[in-house]
Amino acid sequence: MANVFEIHDLSGWFGENQVLKKIRMGIGKNSVTSVMGPSGCGKSTFIRCLNRMHDMTPGFRMSGEILLDGTNIHSEKIDPVYLRRRVGMVFQQPNPFPRMSVFENVAVGLKLNGKTLSRGDIAERVERSLVMAALWNEVKDHLRLPGTSLSGGQQQRLCIARALAVEPEVLLMDEPCSALDPMSTAKIEELIEDLSGKYTIVVVTHNMQQAARISDQVAFFLMGELIEMDKSGKIFTNPSDKRTEQYITGRFG
Amino acid sequence: MKKHYSVQLADVRELVLRMGGLAEQMTRRVIEALVQRDAGILAEVRAMESQVNQLHVEIDEACLELIALRQPAAADLRFITAAMKIIVDMERIGDQAINIVERGESLLAVPPLKPLIDIPRMADIAQEMLKASLDAYVNGDDELAYRTILKDDEVDQLKDQVFRELLTFMMSDPTTIPRAMDLILVSRHIERIADHATNICEDVIFMVKGKDVRHQGPLA
Numbered sequence: 001m002a003n004v005f006e007i008h009d010l011s012g013w014f015g016e017n018q019v020l021k022k023i024r025m026g027i028g029k030n031s032v033t034s035v036m037g038p039s040g041c042g043k044s045t046f047i048r049c050l051n052r053m054h055d056m057t058p059g060f061r062m063s064g065e066i067l068l069d070g071t072n073i074h075s076e077k078i079d080p081v082y083l084r085r086r087v088g089m090v091f092q093q094p095n096p097f098p099r100m101s102v103f104e105n106v107a108v109g110l111k112l113n114g115k116t117l118s119r120g121d122i123a124e125r126v127e128r129s130l131v132m133a134a135l136w137n138e139v140k141d142h143l144r145l146p147g148t149s150l151s152g153g154q155q156q157r158l159c160i161a162r163a164l165a166v167e168p169e170v171l172l173m174d175e176p177c178s179a180l181d182p183m184s185t186a187k188i189e190e191l192i193e194d195l196s197g198k199y200t201i202v203v204v205t206h207n208m209q210q211a212a213r214i215s216d217q218v219a220f221f222l223m224g225e226l227i228e229m230d231k232s233g234k235i236f237t238n239p240s241d242k243r244t245e246q247y248i249t250g251r252f253g
Numbered sequence: 254m255k256k257h258y259s260v261q262l263a264d265v266r267e268l269v270l271r272m273g274g275l276a277e278q279m280t281r282r283v284i285e286a287l288v289q290r291d292a293g294i295l296a297e298v299r300a301m302e303s304q305v306n307q308l309h310v311e312i313d314e315a316c317l318e319l320i321a322l323r324q325p326a327a328a329d330l331r332f333i334t335a336a337m338k339i340i341v342d343m344e345r346i347g348d349q350a351i352n353i354v355e356r357g358e359s360l361l362a363v364p365p366l367k368p369l370i371d372i373p374r375m376a377d378i379a380q381e382m383l384k385a386s387l388d389a390y391v392n393g394d395d396e397l398a399y400r401t402i403l404k405d406d407e408v409d410q411l412k413d414q415v416f417r418e419l420l421t422f423m424m425s426d427p428t429t430i431p432r433a434m435d436l437i438l439v440s441r442h443i444e445r446i447a448d449h450a451t452n453i454c455e456d457v458i459f460m461v462k463g464k465d466v467r468h469q470g471p472l473a
Contacts, residue, residue: 193257212322213258236321 004029004170004200005050011100012045012054012066012224021224022064027170032196034211035204037221038247043204046221047172050202051087052080059065068170085113088163092175094155096147096162103143105158106130109166125165133161134191146218153184157191170200177210189214208248220244258323265315266391268337269343272308273387275354277380278345280446284376287357287439288369290397305347312340328460329461335460339390342449342456346383349442349449351470356435356442366432374423375411375443378404382450389454395461398454402411402466408447415440 003026006234012020019042027033035043045054052073054060066073073083096105106126110117117125128145130136135157139150147158156176163171173192177185192201192214205211210219212232219229220241228241239245256264279301286294316337319325325333382401389398419433455467 190257209324212324232322233318237317 002029003027004066004069006065006070008065008067010046010049010062010066012042012049012060012062014045014057015059019224020049020062021226023226023228025219026225027200027202028217029200029218030197032192032201032203032214034215034218035221036206036208036211036218037227038252039206040223041221042224043206043221044174047174047202047204050115050170050172051084051089053089055080081113085166086168086247087167087170087172088166089172089174090159090163090176092158093179094152095161096150096155096158098146098148100147101144102130102150102158105147108166109162113166125171126161127166129161130158132164132195133157134187134194135161151184153180153187156180156184156188160188160191164195164199168199170202171195172200173203175204176207177205177207185210220247222247261315261319261323262329265312265319265336266335268308268312268315268342269339270387271304272312272340272343273383273390275305275308276346276350277383277387279305279347279385280376280443283350283353283357284373284380284443287353287360290365291360291465292358292361293295295357298350298354298472302351309340309344312336325423331460331463335390335456338456339453342452346446346449349446351354352442353439356439360432360435360439363432366429366436369436370438371411371415371418372436372443373389374438375408375415375447378408378411379443379447379450382447383453386450386453389457390460391458392463395458398461400456402451402454405447405451408444412440412444 005025005027007023007025007027010020010023011018023046035046037043042206048054049062049066050073054062056135068078068083068086071078097108100108103126106129110122110125127136127140130139135154138154139145139158142149147155150158156179160171160176176192177188180188189210192203195201196216203211203214215232218232219236220227220235220239220243222243228235228239228244230240234240235244236248239248279298282294282301283298285291288300315334318343319333320330323329382404385397385401388394416437419437422429423433452467455465458464458466
């Protein structure tokens with residue numbers, strides 16, 4: 001399996017505080033990678049590096065390299081807006097745009113990204129994105145209602161549809177289910193499994209059962225270090241590092 | 254793409270069935286080899302054992318991973334743990350068939366002691382029990398599992414009958430002892446196969462009803 005991301009010795013600091021320590025990792029194409037670890041282990045900071053979400057964070061600096069399909073994402077050739085189109089993101093709290101309808105929430109990404117598409121093309125792309133996000137059947141008769149009128153789980157799937165509309169290669173998800181009830185969580189997890197054949201997905205979660213259910217491979221972070229990364233079957237039956245074993249058996253964290 | 258949980262469960266069911274089918278085939282063919290005195294069939298049965306063993310390992314791994322990654326609960330948990338127990342019995346059935354192959358090899362090297370009647374009859378019932386236990390597993394049919402367990406007594410009775418008959422041979426002519434002993438051991442192995450089929454049925458009942466019927470004597 002080819003790697004979409006190659007990460008070489010990535011370190012990160014907020015001011016004097018080092019939060020990532022020489023992370024080395026490859027992220028396989030069209031697979032689900034979970035990043036798990038206790039609070040404050042650096043997992044969210046890590047995935048935000050992958051589409052340069054820290055560019056505007058005051059006091060943040062990093063060293064090392066992140067290669068996306070072989071190109072350094074900090075090279076001058078890479079426009080951060082273009083990067084974020086290729087590497088989309090879904091956040092912990094569903095965040096549909098408050099004054100926009102369901103339809104507009106999905107279409108807006110296409111417009112903001114400067115795509116000149118006909119009205120018909122946009123409608124088709126919105127429908128396709130909503131179908132992929134497993135939301136179409138629930139909203140097809142309510143496309144003009146405000147996005148915020150949907151349930152929390154539906155709003156999160158709407159945000160996933162919005163991210164999918166611009167046809168990214170990679171989808172980053174930062175605790176995508178932590179604000180959702182179990183049924184909505186199950187739907188998002190099923191969706192992640194369905195999307196995994198077509199997209200590279202990186203999910204941050206502190207829910208290790210979720211990491212077990214959805215991932216092809218799992219990276220375990222502890223205090224800014226990548227302790228272990230392996231196939232989920234290996235991590236959850238016979239991890240190589242004692243600290244991983246202790247974490248997944250609930251001995252700490 | 255990662256397989257859905259339901260597909261992974263169906264895969265386990267499929268593999269268990271395949272393994273059971275092989276164990277059943279081994280049981281049937283080895284007795285045919287004895288009746289027809291065909292060493293070629295004995296070799297064929299021997300070759301099947303490695304497939305059974307391979308499936309044993311494969312299913313065990315799949316179940317372990319399902320438990321670790323999917324946190325199965327209730328019916329799913331019982332289904333997976335039942336699979337893990339059932340395959341142990343199936344693997345042992347494969348071993349018993351190989352034990353019969355070994356007896357067969359020594360029996361085929363000498364003239365027959367007598368026509369085989371009760372042993373094939375025993376084997377038919379044991380094989381029927383095994384098949385029924387698999388059907389019960391696939392269809393979640395606890396009624397069938399109950400009925401099948403009751404048949405174990407018939408196999409036990411036939412085994413005693415075989416023993417008594419061969420005892421008379423041995424008492425009247427000591428030169429028959431090696432062949433008679435081999436046949437007694439064959440009947441013992443068949444009886445064990447029926448016991449394993451009984452265990453599978455008990456696991457099926459637990460899987461379907463969540464009720465443990467083991468070690469309670471005749472079924473209530």
